[in-house]
Amino acid sequence: MTSLGQVIFAAENYRRFVSEQVLKARTDAEFGEKVLQRWREEKAKIGVTITPTGLPLPRLALPDVDEPGEIARFLCAEGLPGEFPFLTAAYPEQYLEPAATASKGNGNRQNEDTRVSEEPTRLFAGFGLAEDTNARFHYLSRNQRSKRLSTAFDGPTLYGVGAGADGVFGKIGEGGVAIDTVEDMERLYAGFELDQPDVSVSMTISGPAPILMAMYLAAAKRRFGPDVGPKLRGTVQADVLKEVQAQNELIFPIEPSLRFLADMVDYCSGEMSRWYPISISGYHIAEAGATPVQQAAYTLSNGFAYVDYFRNRGMEVNVFGPRLSFFLDCGLDVEYLALARVCRKIWAIGMRDVFAGDKRAQILKLHTQTSGRSLIAADWRNNLTRTALELMLACMNATNSCHSNSADEPFTTPSAEYARYAAHAQAILLEESGLFKHMMNTLPGSPGMKVIGNAVEEAILEEFREIEQQGGVIGAIERRYQRSQIQASGHKLERQIYDGVRPVIGLNRYKDPAEDWPEVSMSRTPKEKKQLQQERLHAFEKRHAKESERCLDRLSNVVESGGNVFEELTLTVEHCSLGQITERLCEIVGKFRPMV
Amino acid sequence: MHPIRILTAVPICDGHDSAINTINLEFIHHGIEVIYLGYHRSAKDIVRAAIQEDVVAIGLSTYNGGHIEFFDELVDRLEKHRLAPPIKLFGGGGGTITHEDAEIMYARGVDRIFFAGTPLEEMVKYLKAAYCDVIQSPYDFAFVGSDQFLARQITLAESRNGCVPEASETVPTSNNPDRTAKVIGLTGPGGVGKTTLIDELVLRFLRSHPEDQRVAILSHDPSIGSGALLGDRATMIYSQNDRVFMRSVATRGMMGGLSVSTSQSLKILIESNLFEIIFLETVGTGQEAIPFGNEESLVDKAVLVMPPDYGGRLQLQKIAMFDVADVIVVNKSDLRGARTALAEIESRIRTNRKGQGLLRTQANRHRDAGVDELFELLLG
Numbered sequence: 001m002t003s004l005g006q007v008i009f010a011a012e013n014y015r016r017f018v019s020e021q022v023l024k025a026r027t028d029a030e031f032g033e034k035v036l037q038r039w040r041e042e043k044a045k046i047g048v049t050i051t052p053t054g055l056p057l058p059r060l061a062l063p064d065v066d067e068p069g070e071i072a073r074f075l076c077a078e079g080l081p082g083e084f085p086f087l088t089a090a091y092p093e094q095y096l097e098p099a100a101t102a103s104k105g106n107g108n109r110q111n112e113d114t115r116v117s118e119e120p121t122r123l124f125a126g127f128g129l130a131e132d133t134n135a136r137f138h139y140l141s142r143n144q145r146s147k148r149l150s151t152a153f154d155g156p157t158l159y160g161v162g163a164g165a166d167g168v169f170g171k172i173g174e175g176g177v178a179i180d181t182v183e184d185m186e187r188l189y190a191g192f193e194l195d196q197p198d199v200s201v202s203m204t205i206s207g208p209a210p211i212l213m214a215m216y217l218a219a220a221k222r223r224f225g226p227d228v229g230p231k232l233r234g235t236v237q238a239d240v241l242k243e244v245q246a247q248n249e250l251i252f253p254i255e256p257s258l259r260f261l262a263d264m265v266d267y268c269s270g271e272m273s274r275w276y277p278i279s280i281s282g283y284h285i286a287e288a289g290a291t292p293v294q295q296a297a298y299t300l301s302n303g304f305a306y307v308d309y310f311r312n313r314g315m316e317v318n319v320f321g322p323r324l325s326f327f328l329d330c331g332l333d334v335e336y337l338a339l340a341r342v343c344r345k346i347w348a349i350g351m352r353d354v355f356a357g358d359k360r361a362q363i364l365k366l367h368t369q370t371s372g373r374s375l376i377a378a379d380w381r382n383n384l385t386r387t388a389l390e391l392m393l394a395c396m397n398a399t400n401s402c403h404s405n406s407a408d409e410p411f412t413t414p415s416a417e418y419a420r421y422a423a424h425a426q427a428i429l430l431e432e433s434g435l436f437k438h439m440m441n442t443l444p445g446s447p448g449m450k451v452i453g454n455a456v457e458e459a460i461l462e463e464f465r466e467i468e469q470q471g472g473v474i475g476a477i478e479r480r481y482q483r484s485q486i487q488a489s490g491h492k493l494e495r496q497i498y499d500g501v502r503p504v505i506g507l508n509r510y511k512d513p514a515e516d517w518p519e520v521s522m523s524r525t526p527k528e529k530k531q532l533q534q535e536r537l538h539a540f541e542k543r544h545a546k547e548s549e550r551c552l553d554r555l556s557n558v559v560e561s562g563g564n565v566f567e568e569l570t571l572t573v574e575h576c577s578l579g580q581i582t583e584r585l586c587e588i589v590g591k592f593r594p595m596v
Numbered sequence: 597m598h599p600i601r602i603l604t605a606v607p608i609c610d611g612h613d614s615a616i617n618t619i620n621l622e623f624i625h626h627g628i629e630v631i632y633l634g635y636h637r638s639a640k641d642i643v644r645a646a647i648q649e650d651v652v653a654i655g656l657s658t659y660n661g662g663h664i665e666f667f668d669e670l671v672d673r674l675e676k677h678r679l680a681p682p683i684k685l686f687g688g689g690g691g692t693i694t695h696e697d698a699e700i701m702y703a704r705g706v707d708r709i710f711f712a713g714t715p716l717e718e719m720v721k722y723l724k725a726a727y728c729d730v731i732q733s734p735y736d737f738a739f740v741g742s743d744q745f746l747a748r749q750i751t752l753a754e755s756r757n758g759c760v761p762e763a764s765e766t767v768p769t770s771n772n773p774d775r776t777a778k779v780i781g782l783t784g785p786g787g788v789g790k791t792t793l794i795d796e797l798v799l800r801f802l803r804s805h806p807e808d809q810r811v812a813i814l815s816h817d818p819s820i821g822s823g824a825l826l827g828d829r830a831t832m833i834y835s836q837n838d839r840v841f842m843r844s845v846a847t848r849g850m851m852g853g854l855s856v857s858t859s860q861s862l863k864i865l866i867e868s869n870l871f872e873i874i875f876l877e878t879v880g881t882g883q884e885a886i887p888f889g890n891e892e893s894l895v896d897k898a899v900l901v902m903p904p905d906y907g908g909r910l911q912l913q914k915i916a917m918f919d920v921a922d923v924i925v926v927n928k929s930d931l932r933g934a935r936t937a938l939a940e941i942e943s944r945i946r947t948n949r950k951g952q953g954l955l956r957t958q959a960n961r962h963r964d965a966g967v968d969e970l971f972e973l974l975l976g
Contacts, residue, residue, distance in 0.1 A: 154609075154660075154661075155608070155660040158609065158611075159608075161609060166638065167640060168608055168609055168662075169665055170661070170663070170664065171608065171666075174660060175660045247611055248635050248636070249611045253960070287614075289614055376712070377690065377691040377713060378713055410690060410691035412692070471932075478928075487614075490618065494716075593792060593960060594634050594635065594833075595831070
């Protein structure tokens with residue numbers, strides 16, 4: 001049995017445990033009284049919010065039950081916000097406005113974690129050269145209490161290819177920002193106080209993640225001094241398994257990729273205690289066509305595979321466990337009503353009962369992005385509605401941070417105008433509307449949500465069983481299991497759209513015959529900028545020609561001798577470009593063989 | 597009528613293969629032979645492959661931007677080869693390619709861009725109408741020695757269903773008759789890693805042999821109906837190299853692991869005198885297959901590649917290749933059961949008393965010692 005098999009076992013056990021607790025609360029009078037006592041205490045702790053219209057409301061809505069069995073079922077199977085198994089929410093008081101001065105009861109809960117006061121808005125941006133994206137970051141975050149930046153990189157950067165490489169010129173700065181050196185990285189976040197607690201930076205990159213992360217750390221040290229590491233907040237995606245399964249942006253073979261990742265996680269857990277060195281991602285799996293259940297099952301099982309790998313390297317689960325984060329897609333299928341909630345629960349059970357993780361290691365910290373695949377070119381302003389709905393679902397699932405897509409994304413890197421609408425959609429939902437800001441748990445708990453949650457949970461476990469039968473996550477990957485399942489689902493989805501079985505408004509239903517092609521301003525990187533990036537890279541490499549070879553040799557030695565590659569990379573990037581480093585590492589560990 | 601042969605790929609620094617996977621399947625089910633080169637492929641690799649495969653058109657699926665420049669580079673590179681007829685270009689990129697972009701691309705010589713929302717049927721219809729009656733005549737002898745000349749010879753052999761060519765189509769004899777290619781055949785069940793093994797052997801060849809020495813690969817995949825998805829190139833890394841000539845062959849109804857034109861194509865490759873080594877890869881074969889023949893073998897060395905999990909000792913008795921292969925390789929030897937497999941296979945071949953080689957490899961591992969050993973045994 002692999003560790004995934006143990007997770008299946010633990011999840012099944014936990015279901016039995018819940019049933020037993022319910023039965024016990026009903027049949028054992030003493031225990032039943034304890035449950036009722038706990039319920040009374042919890043209710044007493046809840047503060048009060050006064051809405052702008054003058055209506056007093058509790059800051060947490062609890063199910064309207066007074067029978068010990070049902071109370072036990074809620075507490076065990078769902079849990080209070082911030083309590084095992086975290087189905088309701090990872091933290092107490094997510095999204096809530098700070099308590100009014102007149103709140104009664106014990107107000108400790110809201111201050112337990114500073115993260116709760118942060119707005120979840122985190123918009124993904126990246127285009128052109130570092131200074132272009134930097135300007136966009138300043139624009140997007142100008143009204144935010146906390147600066148939560150999220151970086152998209154261009155194709156060459158994602159593949160660890162230098163801007164000067166053969167045949168990549170057209171790709172420079174398209175679909176993301178071009179980063180080749182530590183100097184580009186400095187320009188990218190210029191003007192942001194990276195050492196302050198209200199700034200956090202996310203980087204969507206996996207194949208060469210340790211190299212880019214090393215550049216970020218080196219750039220931050222240049223500006224804020226050598227001791228800045230523990231102050232830096234943010235996330236780097238670094239999810240190599242989902243690259244193999246869906247996104248195809250892997251550079252090194254799986255084994256060395258995992259090793260470089262573990263080196264980085266190990267280093268960050270120790271030296272950068274506020275950084276998330278991996279974001280275990282289902283987004284790209286779902287975007288490649290997976291069903292919601294496949295997305296959840298492959299993402300969670302990948303997560304457990306990482307934990308297993310790190311643990312087998314001798315890393316301590318309670319040190320790295322709290323530094324793992326997750327990233328899920330949210331589309332319009334009905335499963336999304338409860339998908340992320342169930343993911344939190346399964347993760348918590350696995351981390352607690354299989355890997356002996358403590359509370360901080362049990363919490364699945366989630367970033368959600370609305371579905372890019374659900375956006376279409378035909379009658380494209382409908383995309384505003386699609387994204388708003390998905391955003392609503394994401395918040396009902398208590399995501400910890402969120403990116404809402406721009407309506408113009410089927411055509412182009414988001415324009416400033418539609419990126420603003422996307423950001424405002426979140427503000428309208430969370431700040432303007434009263435749905436989320438007054439009370440926790442306002443919308444969950446409907447019979448339908450529970451039914452869907454249970455069905456999704458069982459379906460995820462069934463996927464786990466299939467993966468387990470193939471020798472666990474890595475075994476299944478080698479048999480192309482996840483890839484072929486995702487591709488088959490994607491093919492089916494496209495078929496359903498073409499056949500009209502899946503209504504897509506404006507495309508296969510209610511098509512507007514008048515509309516031909518929308519007038520959207522395309523954002524493209526001009527030729528001069530692409531040339532400038534090449535010139536900058538060339539100048540950097542020339543300036544460091546003396547040191548670069550020596551640095552690369554040192555790096556080679558660390559790779560060959562089994563040392564911590566990430567730690568060495570933080571030095572290598574001072575004198576070497578991304579392309580130079582990738583090339584050297586490929587010479588030693590080989591290249592990833594594409595799966596099709 | 598022979599199937600339309602096209603090549604599809606996703607450009608460099610782009611991994612969006614969801615659309616192309618769907619489109620490839622649609623094409624092959626409508627009788628088109630698709631050579632799929634995979635994602636993150638440079639214009640140079642795409643053009644080399646298109647010429648060697650002698651396709652009539654290249655289809656690109658691009659989502660990461662830079663498509664105007666990328667198509668431009670393809671056009672430039674293709675033009676340099678004076679191909680007859682020219683290889684056509686088509687593509688798509690959802691909403692990322694605008695109508696204005698398409699106009700620019702058409703002016704540069706791109707044949708057709710499919711916009712967002714184009715039904716799959718429409719693409720198939722277009723391909724069938726535009727590319728079905730392309731005439732591929734032999735190249736002038738001035739092209740002798742070039743990949744396109746060789747590729748066209750093979751195309752003609754395929755279209756004759758392997759019959760002996762007309763005198764006018766034969767290749768002039770080489771002025772270097774001493775140089776003879778060694779033909780190495782690889783066979784075994786589907787998914788065992790034959791393509792990966794060949795790619796790793798090619799890597800070792802490229803590193804150990806002089807720059808002017810080349811290698812050829814003749815790789816077979818099954819036809820599905822009259823179409824075929826020829827995907828071996830997509831998983832190759834080191835064979836995307838000017839020193840490698842690779843040709844993907846659809847079986848077009850022939851059973852047993854090869855195509856009816858294989859021996860003719862092989863003859864063309866050998867007589868070209870361009871190659872030191874020719875790898876001949878069969879489709880994934882069954883127990884009864886002896887694809888390279890028995891007494892008069894097509895190959896100089898026959899390699900049988902086996903997985904560690906073949907279903908038990910008794911199954912081994914039924915596999916005919918064990919009596920014919922020169923070398924047996926147990927690949928994926930990191931998987932459970934590899935030791936048992938080696939022991940059982942050894943006792944299976946011992947009775948043959950032929951001194952057959954038996955090796956274990958893990959081709960998906962960089963610098964695998966087993967592959968080194970196989971390389972030495974075959975080519976050292």
